[in-house]
Amino acid sequence: MAANREPKKKNDRAESQVFASCSFSSLGLHPTLCNQLRERMGFEVPTLVQAQAIPVILSGRHATFACSVCGNCRLVKAATGTGKTVAYLAPVIHHLQSKDPRVQRSDGISILVATPGRLLDHLKNTSSFIHTNMRWIIFDEADRILELGFGKEIEEILDILGSRQDKSLSNEKAISSASELPRQNLLLSATLNDKVNHLAQISLENPVMIGLDDKKIQPKPSQEIISSLAAEMDNTLGHSEKILSPSNAEYNLPAQLVQRYVKVSCGSRLVALLSILNNLFKGDATQKVVVFFSTCDAVDYHYSLLSEFRWPPNSQSNVDLKQAFVGCKTFRLHGNMQHEDRRTTFHTFKTEKSAVLLSTDVAARGLDFPKVRCIIQYDSPGEASEYVHRVGRTARLGEKGDSLLFLQPVEIDYLRNLEKHGVLLTEYPLVKLLDSFPLYGQKHNAKKLFSLEMHPWVLHLQKALESYILRESTMKKLAQNAFCSWVRAYSAHRGDLKSIFMVKKLHLGHVARSFALKEQPSLVGRSFQNQAKKRKRDLKQKGVSKKRRIGSKS
Numbered sequence: 064m065a066a067n068r069e070p071k072k073k074n075d076r077a078e079s080q081v082f083a084s085c086s087f088s089s090l091g092l093h094p095t096l097c098n099q100l101r102e103r104m105g106f107e108v109p110t111l112v113q114a115q116a117i118p119v120i121l122s123g124r125h126a127t128f129a130c131s132v133c134g135n136c137r138l139v140k141a142a143t144g145t146g147k148t149v150a151y152l153a154p155v156i157h158h159l160q161s162k163d164p165r166v167q168r169s170d171g172i173s174i175l176v177a178t179p180g181r182l183l184d185h186l187k188n189t190s191s192f193i194h195t196n197m198r199w200i201i202f203d204e205a206d207r208i209l210e211l212g213f214g215k216e217i218e219e220i221l222d223i224l225g226s227r228q229d230k231s232l233s234n235e236k237a238i239s240s241a242s243e244l245p246r247q248n249l250l251l252s253a254t255l256n257d258k259v260n261h262l263a264q265i266s267l268e269n270p271v272m273i274g275l276d277d278k279k280i281q282p283k284p285s286q287e288i289i290s291s292l293a294a295e296m297d298n299t300l301g302h303s304e305k306i307l308s309p310s311n312a313e314y315n316l317p318a319q320l321v322q323r324y325v326k327v328s329c330g331s332r333l334v335a336l337l338s339i340l341n342n343l344f345k346g347d348a349t350q351k352v353v354v355f356f357s358t359c360d361a362v363d364y365h366y367s368l369l370s371e372f373r374w375p376p377n378s379q380s381n382v383d384l385k386q387a388f389v390g391c392k393t394f395r396l397h398g399n400m401q402h403e404d405r406r407t408t409f410h411t412f413k414t415e416k417s418a419v420l421l422s423t424d425v426a427a428r429g430l431d432f433p434k435v436r437c438i439i440q441y442d443s444p445g446e447a448s449e450y451v452h453r454v455g456r457t458a459r460l461g462e463k464g465d466s467l468l469f470l471q472p473v474e475i476d477y478l479r480n481l482e483k484h485g486v487l488l489t490e491y492p493l494v495k496l497l498d499s500f501p502l503y504g505q506k507h508n509a510k511k512l513f514s515l516e517m518h519p520w521v522l523h524l525q526k527a528l529e530s531y532i533l534r535e536s537t538m539k540k541l542a543q544n545a546f547c548s549w550v551r552a553y554s555a556h557r558g559d560l561k562s563i564f565m566v567k568k569l570h571l572g573h574v575a576r577s578f579a580l581k582e583q584p585s586l587v588g589r590s591f592q593n594q595a596k597k598r599k600r601d602l603k604q605k606g607v608s609k610k611r612r613i614g615s616k617s
């Protein structure tokens with residue numbers, strides 16, 4: 064979440080329906096905190112999810128509220144970029160600011176941000192880690208924590224903290240001893256699934272679902288807001304089973320987000336990507352774009368290619384006249400980079416006005432880059448929830464945003480998968496775009512094409528790219544590494560997705576073309592096949608059934 068000193072005015076985005084028509088103070092927040100939100104962060108009014116969540120979280124054991132729902136458990140589901148962070152942090156800070164006597168430095172840690180593994184370790188092994196006054200347990204990106212396999216750790220944490228609902232002692236222990244106030248557990252995500260459902264069941268008693276009908280928030284005094292929200296939620300929801308019914312698996316996407324897919328055969332993917340990026344920055348030189356890849360190697364290769372590849376490629380051209388093919392600064396972000404490099408990239412890309420960021424899923428969730436205009440998913444995301452989080456890096460807080468998903472013709476069924484979650488995409492007119500590139504000073508028209516690969520512009524750019532990679536040995540090595548890890552990642556799709564992203568259906572020669580490799584290098588092919596054979600052998604020896612093994616992708 065970013066500190067933003069430019070005041071964001073509600074009127075600028077009247078149509079976006081992101082902001083509520085009430086003030087922070089009317090939600091019951093401490094006046095000092097309201098001033099800080101306005102003066103230091105530039106937040107004039109709350110967003111809709113904040114207007115819904117803040118009074119509910121603030122209410123704690125409030126009598127008016129307690130009559131309709133049990134006062135100590137909350138569940139927040141709202142679209143990406145709607146201000147969920149402040150929705151839970153503001154009430155926490157409000158309580159810290161209102162404490163009498165005031166919180167002292169010597170009281171220790173007031174807010175602890177932790178990963179499940181480290182937290183559990185401290186809870187078990189650090190004797191000086193005192194948690195008796197713990198008031199809130201907040202699971203941000205709850206579904207991801209569980210997806211990553213931290214379910215057991217979370218259950219243990221809840222057990223140790225006495226916050227698990229199915230334990231006989233939990234209600235007694237869940238009262239924090241110093242404040243005598245009930246502990247609140249908050250789960251947050253833009254996407255909920257069965258695993259979150261389970262976590263909600265074991266950690267939340269009659270949770271309140273925040274982020275339902277956002278439009279009903281009107282300016283009212285805080286007490287009235289609390290009462291009316293309580294009544295509204297009670298009428299709409301009633302019990303937790305209803306809250307977590309399967310219909311809620313449908314994802315909240317920003318209404319103003321324009322979602323498209325581009326159907327392109329494997330061998331023409333790279334040309335399509337570069338042409339689309341070139342066109343985006345030609346159309347508007349001041350914009351930011353994020354491109355998602357499946358592996359660190361793929362990010363490294365495309366980063367070098369975008370940074371180094373010059374245009375026009377003709378060797379007779381004056382070197383000074385050659386330019387980068389895509390007219391903007393290029394950045395990369397992935398998990399194999401040094402922490403400091405990642406920080407620098409993050410902060411620089413944040414403030415850039417015109418740039419493209421190439422990234423793995425390390426940037427798919429939670430990261431808040433202002434003014435990203437377009438998200439390109441060059442490698443498909445897998446689970447639909449990951450699609451939602453990736454596209455959520457644009458169209459934040461009511462801003463405009465576009466997203467583009469690359470799919471090969473054999474992968475087109477992935478659209479059905481998204482449709483099941485209420486995510487609908489329209490097709491991007493790729494041929495029209497390719498037709499617009501002048502060739503040898505002439506515009507061409509490829510209406511009578513049999514396939515995209517035969518499009519004159521595709522042939523022209525592909526040839527230039529392949530010659531470039533052939534000349535540059537470092538680039539060739541990067542391309543080969545990227546090819547290998549791309550195929551590995553492709554073969555690691557799981558569940559239903561295995562029948563859509565079938566490695567058997569891939570023509571490895573065409574995959575090589577998508578890395579501008581003239582041929583599928585035999586060494587690369589052999590090493591991949593050897594690795595696949597070895598994996599199979601290992602699994603057989605261990606008696607393990609065929610199971611997903613990605614290793615670290617991002």
Ligand SMILES: Nc1ncnc2c1ncn2[C@@H]1O[C@H](COP(=O)(O)OP(=O)(O)OP(=O)(O)O)[C@@H](O)[C@H]1O
Nearest residue numbers: 065071106108109110143144145146147148429431
């Ligand atoms: N009331 C407000 N007024 C103006 N800007 C705000 C307000 N609340 C939050 N923001 C800004 O909105 C942006 C998105 O907020 P945040 O990152 O909390 O969204 P989120 O819902 O958690 O998104 P994600 O699901 O992607 O993590 C941030 O830049 C934040 O500073």
